[in-house]
Amino acid sequence: MFESCSDPSALHGLSWMLCYLTTGKHLLFYGSFGIVLILLAITAPVALIFGFGGALAARSALWPFKLIGRGYIAMVRGVPDIIFFLFVPIAMDQGLEFLKSRAVCEDTSAPVWSNNEFHVCAAAKIPLGSSPQLYHEIYGFALAVIAFSVVYGAFAANVLYGAMQAVPRAQLETAEAYGMTRAQVNRRVLIPQMWAYAIPGLSNLWMILIKATPLLFLLGIEDIVYWARELGATKSQIYAFPHPDWRLYYFLVLLVFYLLMTKLSEIVLAKINRRIAFGQATAAGEALRKAGA
């Protein structure tokens, strides 16, 4: 990156370190922190939408919806989330390629799953084998985002379902007495009031989501864990910057990064909680009222 870094073997001390920390691979490592943030930025709203759908379905009067909603919520209770992280991307990938193969392949007589192989014709590959590497990476990341959203959507559905149940029944009855339909009651009374009950659970979910991001590594994404292992591993003399096994220090950096994220989130969420509780008929709202009076 810098002019002075062209001959690393001549460097010592601080200048060596400066050059070492600005190699191309290190810049990729810093960039991978961005991947974590992008994942959070996409997953959080998508999971919230999934959760909303799940919670509304679980409250639905139609039994098929109710069954699907309840089943979705119960899903994460008994099964470790890591199983879903391993299962959802590969299942999605195979499912999509299977559907595409039915549509585009000329010869669909051969079974797709046979002899311990998953086989579709070249035209049905997603993305196509000839497409650039970037497409493969984006596709892999998209599958990871879907896996995260499905799992955390189920958690969110659980929180939102509980929050909807917590809205006082009298409020909904009043709305019904005014002649509102079920949809109107949901839109005008239930959903605006539920947030006060949902926010503590959703804040906790956000913390859990942050702590789940290193699992991206298991999905084969080049994330911070990947780079920490890669860069920290022992580099012999054939490398430009030889060093012993430094993985411990790289993982310490990751630990500090996550602790900072947690602390920052705690501060922001505490502020949001305060705002939402203000004027609500809950214990937290009452405490705020007393403090103000």
Add this chain to the structure above:
Amino acid sequence: MSCIQTIADYGLRSIGIGERMLPRSDFTMCQQFTLIGSGMLWNLYFGILALLAGFFLATLLAVAKNSEQALFRKPAEWFIFVFRGSPLFIQFFLAYEAFAMLPRAGIPIFGITVATDWITRAWAGALVVLFFNTSAYAAEIFYGALRSVPKGDLEAADAYGMAGWTKFRRVTWPTMLRLGWPSYTNEAIFLFHATTLVFFSGFPAFRQEGDALYYAKYFADKTFNPFIPYPIAAFYFILLTLCVIAVFGLINRRLNRHIPQESRRRIRFRPQIIR
């Protein structure tokens, strides 16, 4: 090969007893059920030992965090913050690298050389991490419960002339457990789920002796069919979860036996406290 034979060969494969080679082709349902079930032994081992040991450390940490003396409070607060504030996955990696840096030959202490190679193995190293991790989470639960012990109970204990250890042993601690137990049940469930991370995070599976998810992934990678092994692993974990709920429910009943029937706290799945 009959299914009984498969169970005899692979039933204890995860702890090194039975057939040496894992199945390589012609995977049957029986093999998958047996081997993944065999892997559950590791999940049980990690979960049960970490929970048992973690329970005591968690109580200590909760009391320390509730202490008025900064000497006790600060270290407990930091311990809980570090282990709750960072991902378990990173903790596993970090611990493995730290343990691996210990001198291979052992550490001489008072003339005796203490071996260090065992701590880099999953059965010990990962157990230590899970132990600290669950202690931190449970400590936060117990701390919250400790803060909500009814004032009247403590005053009643004072009125009976109880103080110090007696008061803690007979009033504060049982009430703390009773209040914290529903949340603690959830922590136990999620600890068992977290044990699946061990063999994906630095700690190598010695001679392919891994946990349920390790074998599930083995089958999924070999057959390119995720739709059989992962649901099998999920099935085992649902069973395990139901067992945990049953056992903790019994303890909950005992803790609440003096409370009127209607006002007992039922164990519910409460996502506010999951990790």
